Amino acid sequence: MGSIATDDIRAMPCYSIPEAAHYLRIPETTLRSWVRGRKYPTSGGDQFFQPVIELPDDSQNLLSFINLVEIHVLDAIRRDHRISLHKVRIAIDFIKEELKSDLPLAYHKLETDGLDLFVEEYGQLINVSQAGQLVLRNLLQAHLRRIDRDSAGYARRLYPFTRKRLGQQFIEEPKAIVIDPRISFGRPVLVGTGIPTAIIAERYKDGEAIGALADDYGRPTLEIEEAIRCELYTRAA
DNA sequence: TGCCAACACTGAAGAAACCA
DNA sequence: TGGTTTCTTCAGTGTTGGCA
Numbered sequence: 001m002g003s004i005a006t007d008d009i010r011a012m013p014c015y016s017i018p019e020a021a022h023y024l025r026i027p028e029t030t031l032r033s034w035v036r037g038r039k040y041p042t043s044g045g046d047q048f049f050q051p052v053i054e055l056p057d058d059s060q061n062l063l064s065f066i067n068l069v070e071i072h073v074l075d076a077i078r079r080d081h082r083i084s085l086h087k088v089r090i091a092i093d094f095i096k097e098e099l100k101s102d103l104p105l106a107y108h109k110l111e112t113d114g115l116d117l118f119v120e121e122y123g124q125l126i127n128v129s130q131a132g133q134l135v136l137r138n139l140l141q142a143h144l145r146r147i148d149r150d151s152a153g154y155a156r157r158l159y160p161f162t163r164k165r166l167g168q169q170f171i172e173e174p175k176a177i178v179i180d181p182r183i184s185f186g187r188p189v190l191v192g193t194g195i196p197t198a199i200i201a202e203r204y205k206d207g208e209a210i211g212a213l214a215d216d217y218g219r220p221t222l223e224i225e226e227a228i229r230c231e232l233y234t235r236a237a
Numbered sequence: 238t239g240c241c242a243a244c245a246c247t248g249a250a251g252a253a254a255c256c257a
Numbered sequence: 258t259g260g261t262t263t264c265t266t267c268a269g270t271g272t273t274g275g276c277a
Contacts, residue, residue, distance in 0.1 A: 018244065029266055040263075049264070
């Protein structure tokens with residue numbers, strides 16, 4: 001059975017909704033709906049949109065690192081391939097049952113057995129073509145490749161996307177930024193260092209040149225640019 | 238105490254999916 | 258095919274907490 005201890009640092013609530021939305025480049029309101037649900041008006045009165053992601057503590061609006069990974073995967077399924085949330089819920093329930101895991105979106109079996117199960121279930125739900133299944137598979141794999149796992153198969157590190165999405169171009173983005181709950185309180189840092197991207201972006205905003213920052217930290221210019229992109233991304237970008 | 242920023246909540250609109 | 262429902266997003270308002 002796939003589950004994670006509640007005292008595991010990865011299951012601790014530590015990311016606010018705006019913060020998680022920023023790191024994962026998802027509209028804040030969408031993320032809020034996914035984790036808290038929301039009511040919406042219908043002709044027969046208000047209905048409630050059920051949350052898709054379960055927070056570690058319902059009384060706090062804080063996400064865990066595991067939630068971050070789940071949303072990273074959900075985002076690939078939902079937004080990049082435009083699968084309706086209704087179908088996503090059905091497919092998630094299906095793989096949850098098949099994988100015997102409470103956290104199917106954050107569990108390694110999604111990458112092995114689950115991906116095919118999901119594609120298979122998704123195919124049954126909407127009768128997707130072989131070509132469509134291949135595209136879905138590639139997109140999901142691109143997102144899953146950005147997750148490092150421990151020996152038990154649970155997400156240990158996440159390499160968030162830092163660039164604006166243009167079709168499938170983002171699939172080959174460099175893994176320059178990492179979110180690791182054991183480093184810098186789980187805030188994004190340059191890979192292989194403990195240097196928070198927020199510090200780099202702050203210095204850049206204060207007028208320091210990218211080249212100077214690269215020299216100062218002894219890191220390639222590309223990494224500094226990725227750090228700045230990660231932090232200074234806005235919806236208008 | 239008042240100001241400000243960040244966050245939370247919700248109405249409304251529009252697009253997409255669903256269904257008879 | 259058209260009405261209804263679902264979902265996403267924008268925009269506006271309310272709340273809360275930090276700070277001078």
